[in-house]
Amino acid sequence: MQTHITTEISQYLQHGDNALALRRLLDCAYDSQQLEWMEEATRFSQTYRKLIAENNSDNWKAAFRNEAQALIQKIVSDHTSATQTPQVLLRAEAITKRYASGNFGLQPIHLSLQTGEIVGVVGENGNGKTTLLRCISGQLAIDAGTVTYPQLKQTNAYAIQNHVAFIPQRIPRWYGQLKDNLHFSAAIAGVLGKRNDVLVDLMLERFGLTEFASLNWTQISSGYRTRFEIARVLLSRPSILILDEPLANLDINAQQTLLTDLRFLTKSSANPFGVLLTSQQLHEVEKIADRVLLIRQGACISQTDTMAVANLGFALELETADSRERVQAALQNLEIEIQFNGGNFTLVSKTHSTNELIKHLVLADINIRYCRDITSSTKRLF
Amino acid sequence: MSARKPFAAGRRPLALPFINTLDAWLLKNKSGIWASRIHLIVYYLLLYALLIVGATLLISSSPTERSNIEIALAFTAIVSAIVLIVGLIYLFRFNVFKRFGDGSSFAFVRNFKIHFLSFLILISISTLPIWVERWEAHAAFPDNEMVRDINDFNLAVAVMEREHLRDYEYVDTLIVIESSEIANELSTRLIEKDIRNEHKRYIQPYELERERGSADSTIQLGKDSFHSFHHDRLLILPYNRFYGMENTEALTNMDMFHLVIRNKTTMSLKQAEMRVNEITQKYTGENSHGNYNYYNNDNDEDYYLSRIETQEKYRLKEIEYSLHNIIRRKNTIRIPNDLDDFLRGIIYSALGAALLLLAFRHSTIKLFFLSIISAVVLAFLSGLIVAALNYREDGAVGMYLFVFAVLMTLAATIPLSTKRSLVKGIALNGSMLGVFPIPVMIVALLKEKAQRAYYEMYPDYYVERPWDSSYVQPPPFDYEKWNQYMVFAEIGGFILLFGMMYFVFSKLYRSWYAQAEE
The missing domain is CATH 3.30.70.980 (YebC, transcriptional regulation domain)
Structure with a gap:
């Protein structure tokens, strides 16, 4: 039983952290993987999200708390999630990379990542953070060392690309409406029909994108593009999510929200995954990361879990x-x-x-x- | 309370609700087909087709006037090119392949077929002005009506000019003489006697066939003598000059001979005048021959007849010009003669465009343009080698197959690489673009060899010697059979292409694109 999440949401509700409670409620519905609960949670969120954001009267709060409690009870009583044992998703051993042009090179780096884990990579500009991420995601060929993905049955490049989702700092332009792109990503990942509809609506709500569903690339801010990209990638259920400077375009509140969401989502029982991210926001990353790697001139000079x-x-x-x-x-x-x-x-x-x-x-x-x-x-x- | 906006409702210009519904359904259920945008392509091309038909009808002139189809076609071609570019940017921007999702070989081939179909439709639509013009001409002047008008006109004019035509030489008398010496001598005598009596001729047996072939009809008079009737004598409007009207129920010269000269027609002079007026009005928009200026020398029979023949009388020039315009409009694409080439033009253009699009959608931009440049350079170098070594067709085909084999071998090694190689990518694009013509080229080569062998076996195959009874006329070269083989080769090319796409190219592209950059 998801007693921990029930308790967690109850506490948020009790202390008036309604926005957080609503997001966790959506996570809980997502974890159930039941269309009925996902739909109901989405509807519930659509009903109260604006009221929570405006927060200009107390009339709705009691009803919100009661309905939220009732909904979480229904979801939890209907859904039993097994405790997930962390599994190693990625193991990089002494990987190096040197560009043909330029003097920069990545020194041998060791790294591992498991489900539910967030690893932050920090360092000054031009020290190899993005190169490291691209090597690990299979986008850039390494010169030496090995990168293995123990959960993959096939280890060809195509299987790796499906296993690892990489969100670059400059998000590639997409076309058409935001919502179409989400439907499309879900569909090509095999989520079809009504399930596609329900999941997309849930993701829109989860990442606060519902109001922007019919807008296109030029009509939304770079912060929302980052949110969209994460929602899009999560619909294809990758095992490893790699984000290059995801906080760069976000305001301070959005940074907090995103990092907290990543923390929550990696622990999802329906789709647990590992996150590897780079950022200049050192303190923000350290707050949620299980480990932080410091890269300087292509070499990993420290990992926080091993720092004495x-x-x-x-x-x-x-x-x-x-x-x-x-x-x-x-x-x-x-x-x-x-x-x-x-x-x-x-x-x-x-x-x-x-x-x-x-x-x-x-x-x-x-x-x-x-x-x-x-x-x-x-x-x-x- | 809900802040949701209705999804996919009327957000595309000119899209009917069913298109938006279909679009939304395909998006969530058949993403590959949705991404190929076939439903929007077909819908918008349909609207485009309606626009072209409307515009062609709007700007079209009377079928009797000179066709301005070239302008309409040029305009359509420009608009189609714009439609194509907009289509490439707008419609094909969702690329399943590059999202690492549904990457099956089936989807690869299906998407290619959809793109091929889209281009087929687009290119076919570009030819719509031709068909609209053809339809207009047929609707305004059906073939049977035109034949009737021409027959009536010929008959009516002949009736009106009966007195002048009675003495006119409309028939040749041919006397067949076995001996060439005697025939030549008799001909010489005939010319010496009266140079104008050219309608009586002595011919040899082998010439008889040719004479029969060029005449409208012949009547055997005696054992060795014939009358041959020629269309350009009694028929003022020689409609059988026009394409597609050779086999119509038209009056022959002999018919005219019987109807007019032998007084078999029931058409009175008054009726003839009325009919001539009517037809002249119909085809020229003006009335009759009434404004004919008589010349002083019209009393001279020869001058007068030549004036009719040279079409100065009865507005013949104008009528024939109108007829010519109508028939040209009906036969911009001559069916069946031009149909093969027309269809091949459309299919090959669509195939080329679809293959390029496929390569573009499965490559990086850099690889695509490098592939195009490489193809041009390879073609140039191969051409130089073939020319320098003085190779014939077999050398050119051999060179093509050699280059293809090299490219295919390189491409086949893609799964063995860990890095994305540009050279192998170029080889992959090159081999996919080059696979279709292989069967066609092989059949073309075999045809060429067969033709060469035929000419070597029958060096004087083109000489007709019907007078030589001992000579066995060689069987004609069987072009029909080879044309059929060519169609089989083209079908084989498609089968080979689709097979290679399914079993080889789809996997190689997927493998290449997923590999890490160097």
């Missing part, structure tokens, strides 16, 4: 209007190293935890505008 905190010490990123002297005074009795990059301070200590550091800063009445524990973040390596 003990060796690097605790680190706190701090933004304050107070002077360096005041910060130093606040932390004067601690074993600490303070760096300032012109905007933020980075406080590093081998002995004091970040909580201790914050406590000292608060007690010294330092005006903290922003602080972040970057102990495990690749930010420290930039």
Whole structure:
């Protein structure tokens, strides 16, 4: 039974996180793979989405909560999902790539990805993130090493292309109406007839595209194009989703929403998949990624899951209007190293935890505008 | 509450609701067919056809006037080219192949057939002005009516000019003489006696057939003498000059001889005048021969007759011009003579375009254009080699087959590669574009060899010697049989193409396109 999702949605409803509850409800319906529930969840979403977005009266909220609870109960009572055991989707061993023109080359990189996992690839521009992704997706031939896809029975190029979905930073132009393209993608993936209709409507709702269904490429913003592309790709149910800078065109809220959605969707019981993504939004990626790879000049210099905190010490990123002297005074009795990059301070200590550091800063009445524990973040390596 | 907008309702210009319904159904159920856009292509081409028919009818002139079909055809060709470009951009933009979905060999061949059909329709529609004009001419001047008019006109004029025609030499007297010496001598004497008596001639037996062939009809007078009647004597409107009217129920010269000279017709002079007026009015839009300016020398029989013959009288020039225009409109494409070439033109054009489209849709843009350039360069180089080595047809066909074999071998190695190779892609495009003509070229080569063998066996095959009883006339070269073989070869070309598409090309294209870039 999907008790965890029921509890999760109930909590969202209880705390008034209605938009999130609605999205998770759609996920739950999708996971059931029952047309009836998918249709009902879509209708439910269509009914309340605007009211939730406008949020200018409370009249509907009680009805929304009750109906949502009733719907989730119906879906969960009808559908039992087996617990998915994570499966390795991709294994890259010492892959290298050097372009015929230019001096850039990818150093031997090891990488693996399993169902339900999100791996972030970060690094400065021109350091090989996109090259790595294209090599792994089978779009670019590697010079050495191996990329294997253990779940694939056939390992020819065509099977790999069907197994791996790659969404480039610059999304290729598509033609016709947004909705037609979704129907088309679903149909060529074998989703036909009414199922096609229902799934497309669900995806439109899930990614907030319903209002844009009849628009074409030129009529929607680049953020919505990214959402559309993800919806389109998910309709073909790939095992591996590779996204190159998906956050580049999104506003801060949309970034949060997308990353959270990816987090949820990878765990789908109906279609679990793994995500490999690159981004410049380091903190956002670190929030949802299971692992983060830092690429510098074509080499992977760190993976967060293997980074030894003990060796690097605790680190706190701090933004304050107070002077360096005041910060130093606040932390004067601690074993600490303070760096300032012109905007933020980075406080590093081998002995004091970040909580201790914050406590000292608060007690010294330092005006903290922003602080972040970057102990495990690749930010420290930039 | 629902914010949904009705899907696919009237969003395409000029699309009727059923087209949108069909479009939506195909999209969700038959995505391959939907992506080929055949339903929209057929629908819009139908509208385009109606437009062409309407426009042709609108700008068409009277069938008696000179046809301006060339302008209509040029206009249609330009519009069709625009339709084609718009079609390529708009209709074919959804490409199943490049989405890594339904990539079956069946879908590959089906899509090709659909594109081929689309081009067939488009190119056929481009010829619509010809058929509209033909239909108009037939509707306004049916063949049987024209024959009746021409017969009536000939008869009526002959009745009106009976007195002048009675003495006119409308018949040759032919006397057959076995000995060429005697025939020559008699002919010489005849010429010396009266140069104008050319209607009496001495001929040899072998010439008789030729005379019979060129005459409207012949009557045997005695054992060795004949009257031969010629159309250009009594028939003022020689309709059998016109294509398609040779076998009509037309009056012959001999009919005219009996009807007019032997007074067998019941047509009175008044009736004849009325009929001439009527026909003149019908074909020229003006009245009769009344404005004929008599010349002083009209009393001279020869001048007068020549004036009729040279069509100065009875508005003959204008009538014949009208008839010519009508018949030309009816026979812009002569059926059956031109039908084979016409159909081949349409089918081959559509096939070429469909193959290019298929290659385009299954290649990258770079590969497609490199393939075209390579094809031009290969053709040029092969031509040079064939010319330099002074090869004949077999050399050219051999060179073609050799190049094809090399390209096919290269293409066959695609599944063994891990990287997408441009050279192999070019080889794949080249072999797909080049497979259809192979059976046709082989049959053409065999025909050429058979023809050469025939000419070597019968070096004087073209000489007719009916007077030589010992000479066995060689059997004519059987063009009919070879034309049939050519049709079989063309069908074989299609079977070979479809077979290769299904079993080989679809898989190779899929494999090539999915491979990693270098």
